[in-house]
Amino acid sequence: xxxxxxxxxxxxxxxxxxxxxxxxxxxxxxxxxxxxxxxxxxxxxxxxxxxxxxxxxxxxxxxxxxxxxxxxxxxxxxxxxxxxxxxxxxxxxxxxxxxxxxxxxxxxxxxxxxxxxxxxxxxxxxxxxxxxxxxxxxxxxxxxxxxxxxxxxxxxxxxxxxxxxxxxxxxxxxxxxxxxxxxxxxxxxxxxxxxxxxxxxxxxxxxxxxxxxxxxxxxxxxxxxxxxxxxxxxxxxxxxxxxxxxxxxxxxxxxxxxxxxxxxxxxxxxxxxxxxxxxxxxxxxxxxxxxxxxxxxxxxxxxxxxxxxxxxxxxxxxxxxxxxxxxxxxxxxxxxxxxxxxxxxxxxxxxxxxxxxxxxxxxxxxxxxxxxxxxxxxxxxxxxxxxxxxxxxxxxxxxxxxxxxxxxxxxxxxxxxxxxxxxxxxxxxxxxxxxxxxxxxxxxxxxxxxxxxxxxxxxxxxxxxxxxxxxxxxxxxxxxxxxxxxxxxxxxxxxxxxxxxxxxxxxxxxxxxxxxxxxxxxxxxxxxxxxxxxxxxxxxxxxxxxxxxxxxxxxxxxxxxxxxxxxxxxxxxxxxxxxxxxxxxxxxxxxxxxxxxxxxxxxxxxxxxxxxxxxxxxxxxxxxxxxxxxxxxxxxxxxxxxxxxxx
RNA sequence: GCCGGCGUAGCUCAGCGGUAGAGCAGCUGAUUCGUAAUCAGCAGGUCACCGGUUCAAAUCCGGUCGCCGGCUCCA
Numbered sequence: 001x002x003x004x005x006x007x008x009x010x011x012x013x014x015x016x017x018x019x020x021x022x023x024x025x026x027x028x029x030x031x032x033x034x035x036x037x038x039x040x041x042x043x044x045x046x047x048x049x050x051x052x053x054x055x056x057x058x059x060x061x062x063x064x065x066x067x068x069x070x071x072x073x074x075x076x077x078x079x080x081x082x083x084x085x086x087x088x089x090x091x092x093x094x095x096x097x098x099x100x101x102x103x104x105x106x107x108x109x110x111x112x113x114x115x116x117x118x119x120x121x122x123x124x125x126x127x128x129x130x131x132x133x134x135x136x137x138x139x140x141x142x143x144x145x146x147x148x149x150x151x152x153x154x155x156x157x158x159x160x161x162x163x164x165x166x167x168x169x170x171x172x173x174x175x176x177x178x179x180x181x182x183x184x185x186x187x188x189x190x191x192x193x194x195x196x197x198x199x200x201x202x203x204x205x206x207x208x209x210x211x212x213x214x215x216x217x218x219x220x221x222x223x224x225x226x227x228x229x230x231x232x233x234x235x236x237x238x239x240x241x242x243x244x245x246x247x248x249x250x251x252x253x254x255x256x257x258x259x260x261x262x263x264x265x266x267x268x269x270x271x272x273x274x275x276x277x278x279x280x281x282x283x284x285x286x287x288x289x290x291x292x293x294x295x296x297x298x299x300x301x302x303x304x305x306x307x308x309x310x311x312x313x314x315x316x317x318x319x320x321x322x323x324x325x326x327x328x329x330x331x332x333x334x335x336x337x338x339x340x341x342x343x344x345x346x347x348x349x350x351x352x353x354x355x356x357x358x359x360x361x362x363x364x365x366x367x368x369x370x371x372x373x374x375x376x377x378x379x380x381x382x383x384x385x386x387x388x389x390x391x392x393x394x395x396x397x398x399x400x401x402x403x404x405x406x407x408x409x410x411x412x413x414x415x416x417x418x419x420x421x422x423x424x425x426x427x428x429x430x431x432x433x434x435x436x437x438x439x440x441x442x443x444x445x446x447x448x449x450x451x452x453x454x455x456x457x458x459x460x461x462x463x464x465x466x467x468x469x470x471x472x473x474x475x476x477x478x479x480x481x482x483x484x485x486x487x488x489x490x491x492x493x494x495x496x497x498x499x500x501x502x503x504x505x506x507x508x509x510x511x512x513x514x515x516x517x518x519x520x521x522x523x524x525x526x527x528x529x530x531x532x533x534x535x536x537x538x539x540x541x542x543x544x545x546x547x548x549x550x551x552x553x554x555x556x557x558x559x560x561x562x563x564x565x566x567x568x569x570x571x572x573x574x575x576x577x578x579x580x581x582x583x584x585x586x587x588x589x590x591x592x593x594x595x596x597x598x599x600x601x602x603x604x605x606x607x608x609x610x611x612x613x614x615x616x617x618x619x620x621x622x623x624x625x626x627x628x629x630x631x632x633x634x635x636x637x638x639x640x641x642x643x644x645x646x647x
Numbered sequence: 648g649c650c651g652g653c654g655u656a657g658c659u660c661a662g663c664g665g666u667a668g669a670g671c672a673g674c675u676g677a678u679u680c681g682u683a684a685u686c687a688g689c690a691g692g693u694c695a696c697c698g699g700u701u702c703a704a705a706u707c708c709g710g711u712c713g714c715c716g717g718c719u720c721c722a
Contacts, residue, residue: 107717115651204717205650212719216650219717247715251658260695260713319721364722369648370713372720384722469722481722519722550679577679585683599681611682 008055011062018055025051025190027061038226039063040194041074041187048074050140050187066194067226076101078138078189079128079198079224080108085180086127087220090120096182097159097208097217104234104477105223109206111159115218116203124220125200135193136177140186148172148183155181159208197231198224244475246528247375253533253590255541256376265373265380267521272541275570276527277520279539281361282646283638284385284517291406293359293387298339300363304329309494310338315463319366336362337488337513340388341495344509349499354509355391355399361520362386376525377480383520389512390497393438396510400446400468400485403514407470407483408452410516413639416530419479420452421469423460430463431489439487439510440466464490475529482518482526487511534591534613538634538642540570542592544610544626547574547583549599556603560596560623567627568645571596588613593633596626 007017008027016030024042028051029035041064042049048064055061064071080099087094087110099108110116116124143151145164151174152160160183164172175184177192189195200222208214225231242248250256255273262268269277285295304322307313312320312334321332333339340358349356363383372378391399411418422443425436443466447454454468461467470483488511491497498506517523527539537543544564548557554575564571572592574583580597587595595611602609607620610629621629627644634643 118652202716203651206718207649210719212649216718218650221717258714264713366721369720371648371650371718373714378721382722386722484722515722517722522722547682549681552679579678579680579685580682581680582684583682588683595682597682601681609681615682617682 006055006058008058009060011060020056021054023051024049024053024055024061027055028063031061032063036063036065038065038067038071040066040071040189043070048187050138051190052137053140053187066189067230072224072226073101074187075189075195075226076106076224077184078192079195079222080106081138081175081177081180081182081184081188082128082131082192082195083124083200083220083222084108084110084182085131085178086124088180090123090127095157095159098163099182105201105221107206107219107221109208109217109219111208111215111217115205116220118203121200121203121220128195128198128200131178132192132195132198134178135191137191138186138188139176140173140188141176142171142173145169145172148174151181152183195224196226197228198222199231199235238476241475244529244532245375246377246475246525249528249533250376253528253541255528258375263380264370265368265378267376267379267381273524275541276524276535276539279642279646280517280520280523281385283642284361285359286641287406287410287516288357288359288385288387291357291402292355293357296340296343296358296360298333298336298360298362300333300365301325301330302333302338304331306338307331310341311464311490311494319368321365321367332365333362334364334366335513336360336364336384336386337388337491341491341497344390344497345495349390349497349509351392351499351501351507354499355389355395357387357389359385359387376521376528377474379519379521382522384515385517385520386513386515389514390492390499390509391512392499392501392507393510396439396487396512397442397446397449399512400442401449403485403512403516404446404450404452404468407485407516408450411470411483413641414527414530416472416526418482419471420447420454421457421460421471422447422454423457423462423467423469425466426459426461426463428463429461431465435489436466439489443468443485443487462486462488464488472526474526475532480522480526482523483516484514484518486513488513535593536633536637537593537630538637540591540593542572542590543570543630544594544596545572545574545583545587545590545592546596546598546608547580547587549580549597551577553598553600553603557598560598560608563623564596564627567623569627569630584611594626594630 004020005017006020008031009015010031014031018027018030024044028039028042041051043062043064045059066075084096084099091112095111097109097111145167149161149164163183172183173186175182175186175188200220202221204219205216206219208217225234253272254270256270257268259268316334320334323330343358344356361383365381368378368380389399424440465487467484467486469481471479472482473479492508492511497509499509501507546557546561548554557573561571561573584595593613597609597611602620605620607622608626609620610618610626612618631644
C-alpha cells in the first residue's frame, strides 16, 4: 500500500482504499457506493465529524442521517447557528452566548439592550429562511485557544472569551457560515440548505451560565426537523398537549380551582377533585400498612426553636412561614420529619424494634418563589405521602431496596413511564466522606440489585445526604420530581436519636426520608395529563351516569340510581328533560366511564343498558351484573388493590 | 425572585379613544324524544385593581395583584 493511501471501513463489511486527505463525504461514497442526501455527518471511529472534514488515517466511518437522533441534534445545533447569524445581522449590537440543541429543539442566548419582541422573532425567522435559501456552507477551522480568545475579543464577543478562558483545550474549533463565526465543537450540516423545516417557538430571559447572580440574557427557543411533515406532527403534539393540560381539564371536569382572593399556589379541591384525592389517599394508607409502615399524624405549627434545632431555620428559612402566638414564635412545617423524630424519641428503642417506618399524609407549606408556581405541579401548600424510616446501618440497603420496589409497584399500577436519578454530594453539604460514600453506594447498590437503569447527577444531592429521585413527565414532556428517597445523616444526630444494640450500648440509627407519589397535588396533576382526564374506572370521580330516554322512566331510573349508590358506585342521575343524545354527549365530555341508559325496554325487562365511554353498547343487563362488572374493572385497573367503595 | 406576554359575562373569545358584543353554559317555557348538541324566550359585565393623560379610557401611560411561557429553585 502506498504511503498516500489509507484503508477505511464501514459499519458492516464495507472496505475501501482512499487517498489521504479525502473528505468524510467522499469516504462514505467510496464505502457505500452512493451519496444519500439524508447523510449530514458521520461517525469516524465513534466521533462525530463533518462530511467536509479530511481523513488521514485508517478509520471506521459510519453515516449519520438527518432523521436519526444524532442527526437531528446536529441539524438543530446548526439551525441555532443560523438563528444567531440572523440575529447578528438584524441586531448587530447583540452579543452571542451559547446555542445548543436540546430535547425537541434548540436555543441561543443573546445579550441585547432591549428584549426581543414577538415581532422581532418573525423578522428573525424570515431572515433565517433567506439564509437557508442561500445554501451557505458551514466551514470549520481550528486555532489555538489564545488565538481564539484574541479573535473573539476583537469582535467584542465577551461571552465567547469567557467560555474560552474557562476551557482547558489547547486547540479549539470555529465554524463559519456566511459572515457569522462561532466557537463550536461541531459537527454541522454541510450547508444551510439542509434546514428544511424549522420554527422559532418562543423567547424568554435566561441567566448567563444558569446562575441568578449573573446578568440575564435573552433566549430564543426554536425547533427543527428533517422535513415539514415531522415538524407539523410536533406542532400538532403541542396543540394536543394543550388539550391535556391539567389546568384546563381541572376546570372542564370541575376538579379544582385556584382563587386569586385566596392566594397563589393554594388548591381548592371541588367535589370531583377531592374524591380522586380521597381514593389515592385510601390506596396509599392500605399500601403502606401492608408494607409495615405505621400511620402517624403531626402538627402543622411547631415552635421556631425546634426548627432551629433541626437545621431548617438555618437552611430553609426563606421557604418557611412563621407566625407568633402569645409571644411565642412558631413555624408552619415545610416538611414532616420533626414530629416523626419526636415519636421515635418518645421511648427507648431497641435494635429489635428497627426498622421503624412512620408514614404521614402530611400537609406542608413552602413559600415557593412566585415565578415557579405552575397549576397543581408546583404549589405552596401540598400534601406529601411522606415517611421516615429509621434503621440500623446494616438494614439501610434493604430498606432502600424496599422503597424502590414500592415505587416500581405503584408506578406500574398507574402505568407511568419514569426515570430514576442518583444525586451525589453537593459542594455545600455536611457529614463525613465516609457517611456520604456509604449512603451513596447503598443507593446505587440497591438500584443495581433491582436492576433498573438510572442516571448519576453529580453534586445534585441534598445538603444532608444523597438521594434517588424519580421523575415523571407531564403532557409537554417536562420532567417533574415525584418519588424521592433521601438519606439523612443530620437529623438523627441533631435529635440525638438512639437505639440500644445487642451489645447494650447506644447506637445512632440511620434515617431515610422518602415519598412515593411525592405530593398529592403534583401527582394528581400528572395523573390528569397522563389520562387526559379519562380516568380509569377505579379512579374516576363519577363512574356512571344513569340517564333516561324520556321522563317516563324517571321513577325507575331513581331506583336504579339508589341501587348503585347502595353498591358504593360513584354514580350520578341525569334527570334533565333533554334528549338522550344530549345527555350522552355531556357524560362523554365529562369522560365518565359508563352511561347507564334506561328506556321503556329496560323498565319493561327490569334491567339497564350500559354504554361504555368508548361508545361500546354492552346490551341489557341487571344492576347486579353491572355492579360486578364495575367491581372487576376497578380491581383489574388497580392491579387488585382497589374495588368499589374504597373510602 | 428575574425576563417577556396576557387579564372583557361562569367558559372560549371579538371589540383596541366616542352608547360593552358573540357562541356555549345558566334561567323560563314548549317538546317526551333510544346512544356525542330539540326549539323559543329571558337574564347575565365596577372590561383584574389603583392612579394618570384626555372633552371622552375596556382601548393610551404608570403602579399593584393574578395568570401564561422561560430562567433560577423544587415534591
